[in-house]
Amino acid sequence: MTENEKVPWYEVLQRIDRRIIYLIVLALCSVPFFIPIPVAMEVSPPVQSLFDKIEQIAEQNKSGKEQFVLLAMDWSPSVKAENEPQTAAIIEHMFRKNVRFIILSFYLPEGPRMTETLAEELAKKYDKRYGVDWVNIGYKQVDLPAYLSFIRDMYSIIEKDYRGTPIRDVPMMKKVGSLRDVSLVFEATGSAGYGIWVIYAQPEIRTLEVGVGVTAIVGPSIRPFIDSRQIIGMLEGLSGAAQYEQLLKTRGNATRGMGSQNLAHLWIIVTMALGNIGYFLSKRRERNRKKEVA
Amino acid sequence: MHASYSMLVLLFIFSVPIVYFILAARKGKQIYIRPIAGLAAIDEAIGRATEMGRPVLYSTGLSGLDIVGLCSVAILSHVAKLTAKYDLRLIVPVNSYLLYPVVEESVREAYADEGKLDLFRADDIVYVPGQFPYAAASVGIMHREKVAANFFFGYFAAESLILAEAGSQVGAIQVAGAEDILQIPFFITTCDYVIIGEEYYAATAYLTREPTMLGSLVGQDMGKLTITILVILLTLFGILSVAFPNTFYSNWIIELLRL
């Protein structure tokens, strides 16, 4: 196709320069920072059942023996965009309902560190104190054998909390005998970290339920575990966190982010359509040209 | 928590065929593995590359010295034999320093087997650490060398999208295979053929005719057959226990599994 022959419009459709596409993504994602876009969403069942589980723990704590929540924070800065709002929503809900929780990670040192800053920010809003309302054990590098010993006796491999104070001296830990006092493990992860809690911990401790906050790409592979109730609740990417914030009636980062998600998704659907229209038309033109030649 | 009887029985049912078929295959018993469509696509891609006379790129992704990486090396030696036979240049970017010597040795051996050792260029086996530097380097090679065919076999993470999309822009014919299914959707949109999940190991067994892998695959098929039968029985007994409540007072299979 020599330069001077006018390029048919549907060829142009398929060859818009990469950088123009990127500029439009940048523009569309920036719009909701200035113009509000509707962000109300329908709450999906996995998000609702995780919300109900924490409500149920709060009710039980009023009457029976206090149950705690374990936050397994296996996420790193590269996936903080999705896991951080999820963790913030869960922590806010627990602070509201006076449910006490333990933060730790067996995979990544970064997770507990970033969760601690979240907890301290939210603690100011609900005047909660470290050591009394939540404990951060930080990162413990653990292989499977050590993990099994953790399930059977929590204090076997936990010596100190992340600030260095011996674990026995932390006021809240006096009420936590073993993993049997934990009735929900909330695992926030960018990869398939939920496996060890679902496969190894739950069969040993019947009362333990597992909820996960995962990046959107991992969401679909969690569904068989939700079907078998090995996992009772899931926050799937930013929309999962936004739905949870909607249940809490707060307007956090996730809800703000959904405005940009709206326009970004619509733009991707438009580009897919453009690409395919151009593709079909140019294929039909080729068939016509072949018919003329034949 | 210790194994319940049903777990012990299932462990027995799964393990025996695997060990039996591995040992049988070792003794030379002929094992049938159905042809994997993806492998025909490899030959077609190499044919296309010889027509165009352009180099071929084979990426092992982020795989290290583990089962996934070694299977990728097995498929690589098959591809290397083909490129040697048709005098094509083969470029292999590798991400793991542990896998790098294994890759180099396998390609050199393949070129030697075809008697084309003079064609083998050691600096075509490129070592690039880091996830995104690896993707950027491979994309650079695709554009500079105008590669005719791309092969992606091994463990891929988020950078699969960058590699496959750049490859389809260069107009190369692409075949991919990954055991981890999270990246398969991106390979499907950009490649001509994709080997999915377990097929990845079947492709290695089909190519290398390795007795351990062949026997293990047949043994695993028996395990999958057991699960299929178990699920069908579970459903059947479920229907019977509802349709004829007096004879089948409960779903026997469930009680059996709970022993």
Place this chain on the structure above:
Amino acid sequence: METSELLKRRARIELIVVLILGTAICVYIAADCIRYGVKEGFDGFLNRLGVGIAAICTLLIYSFLYRENPFYRLLEHILIGLSVGYSTGVVWTELLKPNWFDKLVGAEGRIPNLLWLLVLVPGVLWYFQLSRKNVWLSRILIMFFMGTGAGLGFRGVFQNLLAERGQITQSFKSILTYSGGSVSFTWFNFDNLLFIVIMLCVLSYFFFSFRHEKNPVLRGSSRLGRYFLMICFGTIFGTTVQGRMSLFIDRLTFLFHDWLGL
């Protein structure tokens, strides 16, 4: 000749744009730091300077989308250095010091227990990976850990399949519902039947040692299985779009909200 002229012109334009943008950003950061410095003292100044540096790093990395450039490569190497430095430091402070060194030297009143020195014997084997001659020594440790991993793998597989809420035990789905003496086929049962059919077809796709010519049922079910797999991959593509977009939106929130204060 003509293209090199074009290239030179383009390079000049790029340089001018980069200079203008660069000075504008630096001026804004300087003003911002001074403003906070006055208002909140040195802490505020340091904080805003940090936010300014983070914003510059973010913009430099996004310049990679326009064209490959040395800044992107530099920041990538800094990231690798920071993460390896951090993880090395953390393994010492979180794992080796409390679980090994403290017990060895008997910190906090515990009696020193020299037995822990024996742990170094296998521990050192890792480093034979670097030596050419006796790499096999490091292979002992790798294979031992693979062995323990394999041993534990059995527990993992069977507890996942057959535990009280296992994948097989929960694959029992009622196809007919019995209510008040009558048997009915509700929407719930339809979903269950559909679930089992799709699951078995997808599982049949991964059968490798059966001849498709001999058993047509398998040929049909595995072809169906591949179509069902496509639906599964479609859902993964759909959710990944949302996942990747939120990564960029999070950076935009940082730039607009934290840095520019909009």
Place this chain on the structure above:
Amino acid sequence: MRRYIIIWLTFIGGLYYFLEFVLPAESRMSDAVTEIGKVTLVIGGCSFLLGVINLMRMHTARIALKRPGWYNSVALIVALFAMLIVHLWKFYANAQPGDAIDKVYDLLWNYLRVPIDSTIFSLLAFYIVSAAYRSFRIKSGEAAIMMLAALIVMLGQIPLGQKITLWLKSLETDPQLWWVSRLRFDTVREWLMAVWNGAAQRGILFGALIGSMALSLRIWLSLERGSFFDKRL
């Protein structure tokens, strides 16, 4: 001789945990789990210097030979030791949140590590848009099905997409047309995810679990011994 040592060590490594799982509780096998856990944890931890040594070997060579981009290696080494030293200094000085060293640590962490890490990863948002635009072509029936599923999932997960079909929700109570209200984007997405995708994922999961069990068996019994893996390993 070396091979037999490795084979037996692998077998013994796996044997304890295999028996601990298989034998019933009375076998008192699992009492030692906590002790063994502590020792294996430390042995595993001892390998932590490997990463640093490999990086240093590669990058000091690049600096010595003045290869192109050697200044990047200098930056890498400086960043590595900066983070390591600050981390250890903060630990041993037992710094409280207000101290100077803690501020330097926050500067390195919040304003260098986190932004670079999350920004590099966010480049993927642009690549997925260009992949959707330039490569996601409906070339075959399979691609058409995949595209349809992707569209439903995408529209069902964003507020605007859900709003398109939200008006159907009013029909929920209507005796005849109640099922029409189930055809909203978000309910169809949930149905697609839970049933179609869930079933396919469980099918894949069964295959993967049996595959991992076969792999465990082969490694534990060193059945890989005769295969080409062993020559390579």
